[in-house]
Amino acid sequence: MNVNSALAAVAVALGLGLASPAFAQDKKLRLITWADYVPADVVAQFKKETGIDVEITLSNNEEMISKLRATGGAGFDLAQPSQDRITGPQQEFGLYKPMDLTKVKTELFIPAMLDATKRNTTLAGKVYGLPHIWGTDGLVVNTKAAKIIDYPDLCKPEFKGKTAVRLKRPTLLAFAFAAGKNPFALYNDPKAYAALMDDVGKKLAACKGNLKFFWDNKDQLLNGMRAGEVVGAMMWDTGGWKLNNDNPDIQFIAPRSGAMGWIDTFALPAKGRNDAAAYAWINFNMRPEIAAKVAGSAGNFTASKGAEQFMDKKLKAQFAASFPEAALKNVRWYPAVPAGIEDIEGRVLDRVKAAN
Known part of the structure; x- marks a missing residue:
């Protein structure tokens, strides 16, 4: 050719x-x-x-x-x-x-x-x-059925079997902030970070009786909130606003200790x-x-x-x-995650999952 x-x-x-x-x-x-x-x-x-x-x-x-x-x-x-x-x-x-x-x-x-x-x-x-x-993760609450203003409120005895969180790292971090700690400040100190996560993990394990479920997909949680089976949950903002469109009593609330920003x-x-x-x-x-x-x-x-x-x-x-101005200023924006941090969190989450 x-x-x-x-x-x-x-x-x-x-x-x-x-x-x-x-x-x-x-x-x-x-x-x-x-x-x-x-x-x-x-x-x-x-x-x-x-x-x-x-x-x-x-x-x-x-x-x-x-x-x-x-x-x-x-x-x-x-x-x-x-x-x-x-x-x-x-x-x-x-x-x-x-x-x-x-x-x-x-x-x-x-x-x-x-x-x-x-x-x-x-x-x-x-x-x-x-x-x-x-966006952010915070609290979605049926305000007619419950008064919940921070993450640990999900574990109050009166809400037994009626709340939900994800078994993921944002939940560990949110509960750490609610305990008055700053987990992000410990990212470069793996030993101190592991100790804090262990403490948070124990609190979550003790809270399991309050949880209707650890939610792992949005439909599961949205349906639980709509049906009234769940009165409060740690959840992302857009899910809360979507529920609010159907039921004005359900509101997304920026927690007292700060919403988690991503x-x-x-x-x-x-x-x-x-x-x-x-x-x-x-x-x-x-x-x-x-x-x-x-x-x-x-x-x-x-x-x-x-x-x-x-x-x-x-x-x-x-x-x-x-998000009134004070709540917006209080958003806890996720910094970069150093190597090894998620391994620490993963071990804690596994223990929470296995706890009775």
């Missing part, structure tokens, strides 16, 4: 979509993310504008880390871990690659939130995460094959009108500058009711 014939063959292959896998990959973004962060209309508009398909895998922090560990950071082009779950796993396992901020429209982000997330996801001078959706990010897996599509998705999602659609689907708020202009008025009113 002469040169002209070879070039003609390549041109035909490209026209028929028979090009190399690398070319085909340009038209697909493999995204691992949380439920409700990828509304169908947003995906459709992205494809219309860019020609890129979005292959979605729904997950959570633990599963994202597990999947990326298993593949050495391959299998996905973009991930959405919480900002406190980036530098620790990066140090231990090298799951991510640094962000090229020249490819990000940083003017689309709320400056203070962008700066804070960059600080919390920087390792050896390189940024590994950008903010997307944020930020879910954009991060690039170490062996992602399509960074261009990932950056296109980030910039598209941070446009205010698009960010408002995603925030509306998730029921939370976004790091997109100006998105509040497009957001649901009732959600904004619910946020204002749950």
